[in-house]
Amino acid sequence: MFRRGVRRDGADVPRDGEFTFLSEAEAARLRAFVREAFAERGIEVTVEPGRVTTDSGWRFGLTNLAAVCHNDSRGPRRWRTLVDQHVDRVVRSLDGPQALRALPRERLLAQLFPRFIPGGDPALLKAFGYGPRSVPGLLEVLALDLPETVEMLTADSVAELGEPTALRDRALQNLRAVRADRHKVVRDKEGSHVDVLMGGSYFIASLALILDEVVHRYTKDASAPDGVLVALPHRHQLAFHVVRGGDAGPSLHTMARFATVGFEQSPGALSPSVFWWREGEFTRVATDQAWPPGP
Structure with a gap:
């Protein structure tokens, strides 16, 4: 869960400037696959480091596709199939009715x-x-x-x-009807205690908007007077820790590392930060990397 993706080309191989979890050679191979896939479907695209642009001006980001390919355990031999599936979905979205x-x-x-x-x-x-x-x-x-x-x-x-x-x-x-496919409690020898929800739904991270209900659903805690630490590394994960006693510090450290790894290497990346939720309000309290905060 906290392991960074495997660098199949070796740690000393130059990394891609846009997708640091890929080597330069892997990223070039992926972009070539994307260009070929669009061309085979009659669409010429301009391929930039992080996106492609069609002649008509449509733009499609490559970050999620790059993360999906990187995280596929079958390796680069599977990438062309994954690219074809992704481009097919994009083309259907262009041709289909609103x-x-x-x-x-x-x-x-x-x-x-x-x-x-x-x-x-x-x-x-x-x-x-x-x-x-x-x-x-x-x-x-x-x-x-x-x-x-x-x-x-x-x-x-x-x-x-x-x-x-x-x-x-x-x-x-x-x-409120969305359910995680998996609920895991992560503990370590430092005393941290973090609940992690994972699932195929694009709205697992959105469960933070009903966090009090989610906490009760998965932990049976009736209330959280001191608040809840929460991380939303990407759209398919939500991590939280109900603040009680002395385990908040170790749990915060664990969650910061967890959020950074998930943010850097997963499709649908959201935030590498940890937030403190209390009475419906979110406050950023920690991050394991430098990150522009946005609005």
């Missing part, structure tokens, strides 16, 4: 969830900065959980669908 216009309103509401995304990019802030500032450095957006993709709603799309506060209330109601 969900807001294609689906009945009640079905849209039933598939609406809150989702966190990093908040440091001005372009993202412009398009998705409509939500409440719940967790420092992250944007809280509304998203549709569709069969093959998760479609984040821009401010214009939200206005088209309904009143933002009512939509968020419905999204939180739907979030």
